[in-house]
Amino acid sequence: MIYSEFIMDYSKLKKFVGKIENATKVEEGKNLSCGDEVTLYLLLDGNRIVDAKFEGHGCTISQASTNVMIEQIIGKTKEEALELLRNAENMILGKEFNEKLLGPILNFYDVKNYPMRVKCFLLPWKTLEMALK
Amino acid sequence: MRSGVWSDKEWECIKSEIPVLDRTVNGKRLVYLDNAASTLKAKSVIDKMADFYLYHYSNIHRAVHTLASEATMAYEQAREKIGRFLNAQLGEVVFTSGTTMGINLLVNSFVRSGLLREGDVVLLTQVEHHANLVPWLRASKFHGFRIEYIQADEKGVILKEAIEKATSVKPKVVSITAQSNVTGQELPLNFVREAFPNAILIIDGAQLIPHKKIDVKALDIDFLVFSAHKMLGPTGVGVLYGKRELLERMEPFLYGGEMIDRVTFEDATFNVPPYKFEAGTPHIAGVVGFGYTLELLENLDLEKIEKQVEILSRYLIDSLSRLDFLELYGPLDDSHRSLVSFNVQGVHPHDVSHVLDQMFGVATRSGHHCAQPLMSILKRGSKIDFPNSTVRASVYFYNTFDDIDTLVEGLKFVRKMFSE
Known part of the structure; x- marks a missing residue:
């Protein structure tokens, strides 16, 4: 089962839920299959992500994935965040990836066995990708 | 138990x-418990389809050789079975790829034939699934007809009062589901027909017909669409029933082989219904398989x-x-x-x-x-x-x-x- 303690705990985290009023980037993401929506707020200082928050509803996987992503990207440069994104994407699509780089994101490794849930995991990452483009 | x-x-x-x-x-x-999306499949149907593919298969309607005759007969026998099932004539049963294609065929054919013009009203319900919603919506943007809805209440239920109320919009076409795929409600089709005696009535039977027969003559339905795969049949096969006189007045949806009468370098005239709506090589084994499916359901x-x-x-x-x-x-x-x-x-x-x-x-x-x-x-x-x-x-x-x-x-x- 993909509902590990880690994922259950992170799905309930409230720390990163909310708006950033002076956000540099606001991006809306949508999972077409279930209607889940996420709004991602990024505060950039030059090239560096100094704060991030989100609003929206979603399933356990997408909520946990969003929380873990935000925790991991705060403090990283755009390039570093994009590198993380590429590896997270590769992990979930069953391709080669850098384990060391992913850290706690590895907790989602088994989600790759459930094609319909891959979209739930990717929702925040796809939104981040659009935001950083 | x-x-x-x-x-x-x-x-x-x-x-x-x-x-x-x-x-x-x-x-x-x-x-x-996901039968509303698609049902499971039956062994005897798969076996018969395999036998058909392996020993009786060829393209249909054209060649004069033995396999072509056997395949054509099997295909047309499926049409006969479905005609009897719906209480329709043979020329009124068109094979499609499914419910979605059936609706797209009707929408496109209506605008090409002038059955639907600028200013006309198409009445749907608020519980339609995308197949009976998006084709109308998009075509209305290009062709200037208007979409109105029979309102659902807050539980997603269509009440008779809402149907009555919608008569004021005077629709040319009424296209509604026989049963919602979300609320499970079976709509009162008799009541709808009586409320709109002069409208072209299209029934989306995708959810209802797998478990409840629809008699197109008794209900005085103009068009009925449904899919085989929601009633044990193969995917990629559907049926469009249409009243003969309407099908005759309609321009085809897809153009190509088999659906023509006479083709010159300048233009083409068309075959009679149902053939003028079945361009190209159809899903022959699927249609044959759907015939076997119906036989199995009737035997049960x-x-x-x-x-x-x-x-x-x-x-x-x-x-x-x-x-x-x-x-x-x-x-x-x-x-x-x-x-x-x-x-x-x-x-x-x-x-x-x-x-x-x-x-x-x-x-x-x-x-x-x-x-x-x-x-x-x-x-x-x-x-x-x-x-x-x-x-x-x-x-x-x-x-x-x-x-x-x-x-x-x-x-x-x-x-x-x-x-x-």
Whole structure:
């Protein structure tokens, strides 16, 4: 089962839920299959992500994935965040990836066995990708 | 516990026809409750389709050789069976790829034939799934006809008063589902026909016809569309019934081979219905297979199938109604058939479906069921934090009370797991 303690705990985290009023980037993401929506707020200082928050509803996987992503990207440069994104994407699509780089994101490794849930995991990452483009 | 209309002998036959019912998933007996999306398949139909493909197959209608004759006869026999099933004439049964193509054919043909012009009104209901919504919406942008809706109440139910009220928009075309794939409500088709005696009436039978016969003449329906795969048949096959005089007046949807009468370098004239709507090489084995499917269902007895689905639906509604942590959608009365949409308070539908599958072997559907506008109506009427989607459990004649009991057990587990 993909509902590990880690994922259950992170799905309930409230720390990163909310708006950033002076956000540099606001991006809306949508999972077409279930209607889940996420709004991602990024505060950039030059090239560096100094704060991030989100609003929206979603399933356990997408909520946990969003929380873990935000925790991991705060403090990283755009390039570093994009590198993380590429590896997270590769992990979930069953391709080669850098384990060391992913850290706690590895907790989602088994989600790759459930094609319909891959979209739930990717929702925040796809939104981040659009935001950083 | 089996219970219901089937004798031991009939049940044995059903079990041998649907071998996947003996499968386990994730270590549990498969409980398939996603029939509204697509039903399981029958062994005798697959065997006969294999035999057809291997020993009697060729292209149809053109060549004079023996295989072509056998294949053509098998294809046309399927049309005869479906014609009898619907109480339609042979020329009124058009094969399509499914319900979605049926609607697209009608929309496009109507505008090309002048049956639908700028200023005309097409009346739909607010519970249509995307197949009977998006084709009309998009065409209305290009061709200037208007879309109006029969309003659903906050539970997603279409009341007779709402149907009556919609008569004021004077629709040229009324296109409605016979049963909602989200609320499970069977719509009062007789009442609709009486309310709109002069409109072209299109019925989307995709959900209803697998478990309840539709007599196109008795209901005075102008067009009926449905899919084979929701009633044990192959995917990629559907039927469009149309009144002969209307089909004759209509411009074809797809142009190509077989549907023509005479072709010059300047223009073409068309074959008669149904052939003018069947351009190109169709899904021959699929159509033949659908004929066998219908034979199987008729041998099982269509009335018994209807009764069994009714019994199971009642049991499903009653069982879920007793769980106070669920929110159920739809009328929940006698018009509610074959499927129930619901939410577990505080748990996302994807999580519910995922745990039901992984821990209990129960297959349900989670999502917006290709009916996003209807989700917004349910959201308005919802007393919980509505997640823009629902879980849906749907039965067919091979389900049992046991299946529903397993679902209930699974839902209690889900509730517990996510409230800790």
